Amino acid sequence: MALTFTLDPAVDPALRDGVLDLWADVSNAGGSVGFVPPVSRDAIRPELVKHLVAMAEGRTRLLVGHDTDGHVAATAFLTFNTHRLMKHWVWLYTVMVHPSHQGKGYGRDLLDAAAQAARTFDGIGAIRLTCRGGQGLERFYGSCGYKEVGRIPDAIRVAPDDLRDDVIMLLPLD
Template sequence: MPLDFTLDPPVTPELRDGILELWVDVTDAGGAVGFVPPVTRDEVRPELVRQFVAMAEERSRLLVGYDEEGRVAATAFLTLNAHRLMTHWLWLYTVMVHPRHQGKGYGRDLLAAAERAARTLPGIEGIRLTCRGGLGLERFYGSCGYKEVGRIPGAIRVAPGDERDDVVMLLPLA
């Protein structure tokens, strides 16, 4: 059954807790979403609060995919670029699909929903995202139409002696 995607859902305690649970579960399953496992809700919460602040300041939009039980199953933040010379593209951050739903095509569905949402925003001509090298994520994003446009070797230190490339991907919308 496909996910039901909503752009800018009301931020309720249930949504907040659902995103926290998703973020922890994705991280603990090895997902590259800003933390390394194991992680707790208390460690993730300040980053989620920063995302909510950006939403309140209208710098970011939240896309949520709900499963058939109404639970948060996927998220992505579409963050507008504040630099006056770069407002024609946005960043896609914290792209997550819950581990219990992986392998069902929901990642592709999430990226397609993010593209549709970006196309509704005035003046947006592209989506940029970064991903952690060494996990095959750039191949996945490439299969969804994104092109690798940059790579910074060893920019992400997962642990001492475990450095990964920071890979920049772009999806042109124009």
């Protein structure tokens, strides 16, 4: 069963709570979405609010995947670049698939839906994202057409003795 993707869904308490729950579940399962486990919904909430504010200001678009039960099962935020010389590509942030749905191809479906959405944005020719090294994410994104275009060694401190590379990936939309 596939997910149903919606770009720019109406943000109501159910959606907000669904994204918050997804973010906590993904983080606590070890996902690389800005936190390390254990993390609470309360710790994540300020980051979600930042995304919601950016959406309200028109700087960010939300792509949500719902499962057959109507639960938020996947998300990605597409953020427009504000630098005048870099407005031809968007950032992809907070790419998440619920742990109970991983291994079903939904991550690939989410990235395909994000690329389809970005192609509808005026003047956008590429998607750029960063990922945490050391977890195989580069291989996954590479298998979805993204190319590694840069790497900053030891840029992410997961723990005092655990530094990871910040890997920059790009997907041309041509």
